[in-house]
Amino acid sequence: MNPFRPSRRELIHAGAVAPLGLSLSNLIAAGSPARRPKSCVFVYQYGGLSQLDSWDPKPTAPAEIRGPYRPIATAIPGFRVGELMPRLAALADKYAVIRSMTHGEPVHDRANKMLLAGTAAPAADAPAFGSVVAKLRPAAAAVPPYVWLQKFGGGAAPPDPAYLTGGFLGAAFAPVLVGVGHDDNLATPGYRVTAFDADASLTGGRLTSRRELLEHLDRGNPLRPEQRRAFDVLTGPGVRAAFDLDREPAQLRDRYGRNPLGQNLLLARRLVEAGTRLVGVVAWCGLKPGEKFMSIETWDMHGNAGVGIFDDGWNGLGFALPRCDAAVSALLEDLEARGLLDDTLVVLVGEFGRTPRVTPSGTRVPGRDHWPRCYSAMLAGGGVRGGVVYGASDAQAAYVKDAPVSLEDFTATLYAALGIDPATRLSPDGFTRPAGTGTPIAELLTGAA
Numbered sequence: 001m002n003p004f005r006p007s008r009r010e011l012i013h014a015g016a017v018a019p020l021g022l023s024l025s026n027l028i029a030a031g032s033p034a035r036r037p038k039s040c041v042f043v044y045q046y047g048g049l050s051q052l053d054s055w056d057p058k059p060t061a062p063a064e065i066r067g068p069y070r071p072i073a074t075a076i077p078g079f080r081v082g083e084l085m086p087r088l089a090a091l092a093d094k095y096a097v098i099r100s101m102t103h104g105e106p107v108h109d110r111a112n113k114m115l116l117a118g119t120a121a122p123a124a125d126a127p128a129f130g131s132v133v134a135k136l137r138p139a140a141a142a143v144p145p146y147v148w149l150q151k152f153g154g155g156a157a158p159p160d161p162a163y164l165t166g167g168f169l170g171a172a173f174a175p176v177l178v179g180v181g182h183d184d185n186l187a188t189p190g191y192r193v194t195a196f197d198a199d200a201s202l203t204g205g206r207l208t209s210r211r212e213l214l215e216h217l218d219r220g221n222p223l224r225p226e227q228r229r230a231f232d233v234l235t236g237p238g239v240r241a242a243f244d245l246d247r248e249p250a251q252l253r254d255r256y257g258r259n260p261l262g263q264n265l266l267l268a269r270r271l272v273e274a275g276t277r278l279v280g281v282v283a284w285c286g287l288k289p290g291e292k293f294m295s296i297e298t299w300d301m302h303g304n305a306g307v308g309i310f311d312d313g314w315n316g317l318g319f320a321l322p323r324c325d326a327a328v329s330a331l332l333e334d335l336e337a338r339g340l341l342d343d344t345l346v347v348l349v350g351e352f353g354r355t356p357r358v359t360p361s362g363t364r365v366p367g368r369d370h371w372p373r374c375y376s377a378m379l380a381g382g383g384v385r386g387g388v389v390y391g392a393s394d395a396q397a398a399y400v401k402d403a404p405v406s407l408e409d410f411t412a413t414l415y416a417a418l419g420i421d422p423a424t425r426l427s428p429d430g431f432t433r434p435a436g437t438g439t440p441i442a443e444l445l446t447g448a449a
Helices: 008-014 108-117 129-136 204-217 225-235 238-242 250-256 260-274 317-337 407-417
Strands: 039-044 071-073 080-082 095-101 146-149 176-178 278-282 344-349 375-380 388-390 400-402
Touching: 039 129, 039 260, 095 400, 129 146, 129 278, 129 407, 146 260, 238 260, 250 260, 250 317, 260 278, 260 317, 317 344, 344 407, 375 407
Parallel strands: 039 278, 039 344, 095 388, 146 176, 146 278
Antiparallel strands: 071 080, 095 375, 344 375
């Protein structure tokens, strides 16, 4: 039994829905704001994308630095990206790129913990960014405020499950998890999200009886709004409909890509459209036909899994980056077509970048190793200025040359884009535990002076 998942019997009386201990008071907070509140799709390029082969190419560097890919022009004059991202290149006016992300931790699990918490020195019980957003910007609709698509796995996973538990904020702000193992993902034929299926013993009639019993125990007083809406979630089709990709046209599913990343990003769009505040997506691109399952750490491209970093295989840029390009560009276009991009912050980043020098072939196929000193991130929509390139790296994308961006400032910028003051206190005493300790980057925000 999942230790994070109490029974529905326990949660109905408390006015909560079961998955991962998610409290209904946060799951479906009452009230309708005057305008649509902002949401976020946070895409984790788990393992660490090579900055040189994507957002920060160095065409004049030696071959062992620049790699085999040519830079291509984008929609913004003077801004060039790697040739494996033509669709995103055409949309460069929709997003900003930071070329000066930096920290000092080269180990996957610790760096991922830092990224999730938004600080270089996270406390053991630090909540993930999504949990903080769920607390400070609860969902108004009968949908989860925070959903996580595809569980971290392998050696790059954070050293504790705080991103699934809510950390010190508690289980009320943990995400609903969809996708645990290799075949447990939305690209698997016939896959169906079961997180909101009622226990077999709890039929619609039994739920109605429990509602009547609660009213009786409360001496005839009407149910609290959150309890009433809890029954609506459990007995109504709304939540299950939001998670049902079969409602999408086959052509659109093809446009996103019939792989885990593509289908997860399509579901993310459905969820923010329904009112979810934060969707975390692990950028696992799946496998080529005939490949055996190795790991979901798509972007950890050392070349030590038998697939070279420039190969057309599950752990190679030739396979993964075009699929990422297709899926993320489809998300941006889809959000814009539906009038959602201005209210949806899209984040694409890994826990670090890759070494400037390609490891030579010989004992292993070519690859790039871990490199946190200088890497790139993309931000789009939701209050971010499009067409901006912020910061700069040196001639080999090894070290920051201009405007370094720490995890603290990066995360503060995300909070600010979502309309959250990073200095907001999360602790009951109102003094300790701020949401963030960094300073938002004004040049990246549309609302900045």
